[in-house]
Every structure is written in C-alpha cells, then in structure tokens.
Amino acid sequence: MSLIDSLPEVRGLLAANVPLEKYTWLRVGGEAEVFFMPKDEADLAHFLSSTPDDISMTVLGAASNILVHDSGVKGVVIKLGGGFSNVSIEGTSVRAGAAALDSKVAKKAALSGVSGLEFYAGIPGTIGGALRMNAGCYGSETKDVLESAVALDRSGRRMVLNLKELQYSYRHSGVSNDLIYTEALFKGLPGDISSINDKISKISNNRNESQPLKEKTGGSTFKNPDKTISKGLSAWELIDAVGGRGLKVGGAQMSNKHCNFMINTGNATASDFEDLGNKIVSKVKKFFGVELEWEIQKIGKF
Ligand SMILES: Cc1cc2nc3c(=O)[nH]c(=O)nc-3n(C[C@H](O)[C@H](O)[C@H](O)COP(=O)(O)OP(=O)(O)OC[C@H]3O[C@@H](n4cnc5c(N)ncnc54)[C@H](O)[C@@H]3O)c2cc1C
Structure with missing residues (x-):
C-alpha cells in the first residue's frame, strides 16, 4: 500500500509525489x-x-531558508495555507x-500604530519559520x-x-523539532x-542594497559564529577572506x-548547493579553524 492510501481523510489538500522545487x-x-495542506488547525x-x-513529517513555511534534497522528502511534507494566515x-x-x-x-502592525515589529518587513519567511528559527535582523529577533x-x-x-518555554538562542529554539506552530x-x-513606516522603508532600502533579492536564494547560508572564536569576524567576512565570494x-x-x-544561477541542483556549502566550510576551517554551521535547513536525505 502506498503511503497516501494509509493516511486519514482530511478536509485540506492531500496529494502524492508533489514537486517541491x-x-x-x-x-x-x-x-x-505526500504533500498535505491542512484547511485549518482542527484538520491538522x-x-x-x-x-x-x-x-x-516535515513542515515548510515560505521555504526561504530551506534546501530540499534532489531525491525529495520521504513521508509527509506539511505546508500551512490560507487557513493559517490571518493577522489581527x-x-x-x-x-x-x-x-x-x-x-x-509588520505592515498590519504599522497600520495600527503598533511599533516593535518593523524588522519583520525585512524577512521573507512566514511566522511559523520565524518561530522555529528565532528569525531576526537589524538588532531585533523574534524572541524580543x-x-x-x-x-x-x-x-x-x-x-x-510562553517565551521561556521556547528556549530561544541565536537562530535556534530549544523545543522539539516535531512541534508544528x-x-x-x-x-x-x-x-x-x-x-514606523519610515523604519520599514529604511529596512527595505537597506535590504535592496545589500542582498541579492532578485535572485533565487536561501538567505544566510551559515550562522554567524561565536565572535570570541572567530576573532570578531562574521560569517560573510570569513567567507570573503577565503575567496568564497x-x-x-x-x-x-x-x-x-x-x-x-x-544563489541559483539557473540550473543548480541541491547537490551543487551542498557541495558549494561544504567547500566553504572546509576552506574556513582550514584558514581560520572556525567551524561554520549551516543556517539553511536541509530536508530530505542529506
Ligand atoms: C533574501 C532573504 C533574506 C533573509 N534574511 C533573513 C534575515 O535577515 N534574518 C533571518 O532571521 N532570516 C532571514 N532569511 C531566512 C528566512 O527568511 C528566515 O529563516 C525565515 O524565518 C524562514 O521562514 P520560512 O517560513 O521561509 O521557513 P522555512 O524556510 O520554510 O523553514 C525554516 C524552518 O522552519 C520550520 N518551519 C516552518 N514553518 C513551521 C511551522 N509552522 N511550524 C514548525 N516549524 C516550521 C521548517 O521546518 C524549517 O526547519 C532570509 C531569507 C532570504 C531568502
């Protein structure tokens, strides 16, 4: 019996062999x-x-921080859809x-004169991904x-x-990866x-200037290492110094x-991305003795 035939009936979308690219x-x-898009929380x-x-089970948000293996993903890939996108x-x-x-x-908060969430204007993911990754930028993080x-x-x-139970640290939550937010x-x-709107515009302008937003990209590939180990250098500075640019x-x-x-220059495979990332890791390790840790989440058989 195929996997899909063994799964319960749902009100949302359930389909087999769905390309994730x-x-x-x-x-x-x-x-x-199997790909599952639940209708609402009760369906899930x-x-x-x-x-x-x-x-x-694997959850996808906007997959702005995800590398899917070329051979795909076994089991069920869950993507939350419209029933989970309300903001009030x-x-x-x-x-x-x-x-x-x-x-x-960020935009809805701005319209109602609620400040503090402006930094979300610069992150292209969903709230589910932000909760898992403790996403942040420009000095603010989800945990704040x-x-x-x-x-x-x-x-x-x-x-x-509550916040304490989520055990957040830099781009990491200490709770089980099995939880679906x-x-x-x-x-x-x-x-x-x-x-608030000025702050949002500044963030958008900075992003446009510094990031390849028009490319097929996955955001930061590696987490910034502990600066006491990397002698104050960020991931991009280490990569630049070893000729990675x-x-x-x-x-x-x-x-x-x-x-x-x-970035995907047009015909990349997941294995190209993995090999490129591993090449950078070993160059940085060799020259600086620093072990870069992937920020991009790899799913499937890596
Ligand atoms: C151009 C660009 C710029 C970026 N800039 C930043 C930045 O400044 N700061 C930053 O922090 N990140 C940045 N990112 C990375 C990315 O946008 C964030 O990590 C974002 O929070 C990921 O959200 P997502 O919905 O795309 O999650 P995905 O990439 O789909 O998934 C990321 C992880 O979250 C899990 N996940 C997703 N949804 C759920 C859920 N509902 N329940 C449980 N787990 C879930 C996935 O299983 C996976 O482990 C950038 C990415 C790009 C492409």
Missing part, C-alpha cells in the same frame, strides 16, 4: 512523497492524531497565523517581541508555549504610524552581492 526560494529539490490536529508516529491587532498586541508572511505582520506561540505536537495535542502572539508598543559549483554560486547568500 516551486515552493522553495532556491528552486531546487525533488518531490514530497485530526491528521496528526490519526497518523502513526513512525511516518516522518488586539490593542498593542498582534496575533498572527503561522502561514502569515512576516512582512504582512514574542509573547507566546500555539503549537501542535505529533499526536495533535494543542499547546500554548499554528499561531503567535506578539507584544508591540504604541508608536507613531509615520515613524562568487565561488561556483555547477549552477550554485556564493553571491557577489552578499557572499553569505547562495
């Missing part, structure tokens, strides 16, 4: 054995509670579904503005996690609409504009 920013990777909870624990304002708090784009949250997050575990049990509650501050493997290249970003 088109869902990802890097535009590479194979198929999901029902699916999780009726699916055996040994079936692997409650005083100076913002409630957002996990599929809402970070930029939508988050009040609580709603998640479902593998058995479909709903839980509300469905919603977040952020705390903002009252602010002046035009100053513009380095190519097949169709994958370290961007000339921002050398910690990988």
Whole structure:
C-alpha cells in the first residue's frame, strides 16, 4: 500500500509525489512523497492524531531558508495555507497565523500604530519559520517581541508555549523539532504610524542594497559564529577572506552581492548547493579553524 492510501481523510489538500522545487526560494529539490495542506488547525490536529508516529513529517513555511534534497522528502511534507494566515491587532498586541508572511505582520502592525515589529518587513519567511528559527535582523529577533506561540505536537495535542518555554538562542529554539506552530502572539508598543513606516522603508532600502533579492536564494547560508572564536569576524567576512565570494559549483554560486547568500544561477541542483556549502566550510576551517554551521535547513536525505 502506498503511503497516501494509509493516511486519514482530511478536509485540506492531500496529494502524492508533489514537486517541491516551486515552493522553495532556491528552486531546487525533488518531490514530497505526500504533500498535505491542512484547511485549518482542527484538520491538522485530526491528521496528526490519526497518523502513526513512525511516518516522518516535515513542515515548510515560505521555504526561504530551506534546501530540499534532489531525491525529495520521504513521508509527509506539511505546508500551512490560507487557513493559517490571518493577522489581527488586539490593542498593542498582534496575533498572527503561522502561514502569515512576516512582512504582512509588520505592515498590519504599522497600520495600527503598533511599533516593535518593523524588522519583520525585512524577512521573507512566514511566522511559523520565524518561530522555529528565532528569525531576526537589524538588532531585533523574534524572541524580543514574542509573547507566546500555539503549537501542535505529533499526536495533535494543542499547546500554548510562553517565551521561556521556547528556549530561544541565536537562530535556534530549544523545543522539539516535531512541534508544528499554528499561531503567535506578539507584544508591540504604541508608536507613531509615520515613524514606523519610515523604519520599514529604511529596512527595505537597506535590504535592496545589500542582498541579492532578485535572485533565487536561501538567505544566510551559515550562522554567524561565536565572535570570541572567530576573532570578531562574521560569517560573510570569513567567507570573503577565503575567496568564497562568487565561488561556483555547477549552477550554485556564493553571491557577489552578499557572499553569505547562495544563489541559483539557473540550473543548480541541491547537490551543487551542498557541495558549494561544504567547500566553504572546509576552506574556513582550514584558514581560520572556525567551524561554520549551516543556517539553511536541509530536508530530505542529506
Ligand atoms: C533574501 C532573504 C533574506 C533573509 N534574511 C533573513 C534575515 O535577515 N534574518 C533571518 O532571521 N532570516 C532571514 N532569511 C531566512 C528566512 O527568511 C528566515 O529563516 C525565515 O524565518 C524562514 O521562514 P520560512 O517560513 O521561509 O521557513 P522555512 O524556510 O520554510 O523553514 C525554516 C524552518 O522552519 C520550520 N518551519 C516552518 N514553518 C513551521 C511551522 N509552522 N511550524 C514548525 N516549524 C516550521 C521548517 O521546518 C524549517 O526547519 C532570509 C531569507 C532570504 C531568502
């Protein structure tokens, strides 16, 4: 029996052998054995509670920080859709579904004069990805503005996690990777609409100048290392110093504009990206003794 035939009936979309490439920013990777887009949280909870624990589940947000293996992903790939994308304002708090784009949250908060969430205008992912990755930029991170997050575990049990329980550190959450976030509650501050919009414009302009936003990219490839180990150098400075800027493997290249970003020059495969990333890791290790850690999440058989 194929996997899809063994899965429970759902109200959302459930399909076998779905190409994932088109869902990802890097535009590479194979198929999901089964692809599930739940209609709403109840649909997702029902699916999780009726699916055996040994079936692997992987969640995709906007896949702006994901590399999908060329051979695809075994098990079920879950992508939250429209039923999880609502954003509402409650005083100076913002409630957002996990599929809402970070930029939508920033814009909605701005329209209501809620400040503190401007940095989300610069991150092209969803709230689910931000909760998992503790996404941040320009000195602010998800952990600075988050009040609580709603998640479902593998058995479909709903839980509300407060900030402390999420155990955030730089681009990392200490809770189980099996949790699927469905919603977040952020705390903002009252602010002046035009100053908030100015801040958002500045962030967008800075991004346009410094990042290859028109390319197929995956954002920062490597986390910034602990500066006490890297003698104060960021990931991009280490990459630049070892001649990584513009380095190519097949169709994958370290961007000339921002050398910690990988880009797909047209015909890259996931294995080109992996080989390129590994080449950078070994060069940096050899010259600086620093072990770069992938920030891009690799899914499938890497
Ligand atoms: C041009 C560009 C610029 C970027 N700039 C920044 C930046 O400044 N700062 C920054 O932090 N990041 C940046 N990124 C990386 C990326 O946008 C963030 O990490 C973002 O938070 C990922 O969100 P996503 O929805 O795309 O998640 P995905 O890339 O789809 O997934 C990332 C991880 O989150 C998990 N995940 C996604 N949704 C859920 C969910 N609902 N429940 C549980 N787990 C989930 C996935 O399984 C995966 O492990 C950039 C990326 C690009 C392409």
